[in-house]
Amino acid sequence: MIFSREYIGYLAQRTVKHLVQAKMIQTEHQALVEERVTQAMIEEMSLEDRINEEVRVILEAYQQEMLKSGAQYAEMFKKVKGELARKYKAVL
Structure with missing residues (x-):
């Protein structure tokens, strides 16, 4: 927070x-x-903190695929966070 x-x-x-x-x-x-x-x-x-934690959990689950495809963690974090913010209708 x-x-x-x-x-x-x-x-x-x-x-x-x-x-x-x-x-x-x-x-x-x-x-x-x-x-x-x-x-x-x-x-x-604290909503943003909860969203960040959920993003970390999601990216951890896809860690192997990200390594294989060469995806950048920071870039994927930003994209997933944006999607979750839209899902929860949050303004960050």
Whole structure:
């Protein structure tokens, strides 16, 4: 993940605070909203990590074929990652 969990928590806190001040949301339990926003942000930001891991598993399964055909790992990684991003409808 690009950011630490603490920083994501800080971002969520600031986001909720801004939304409340702008009267875009109302809540009596700001800490609970901040926690839920934090969890949602962590899940979204870790999506790329999960996709990268899935790409590694896929490429490991095709390692022998890639060696025989002379395919470059970095190039194949980028292609498979793009396909998985489309599959999961992710914006990376």
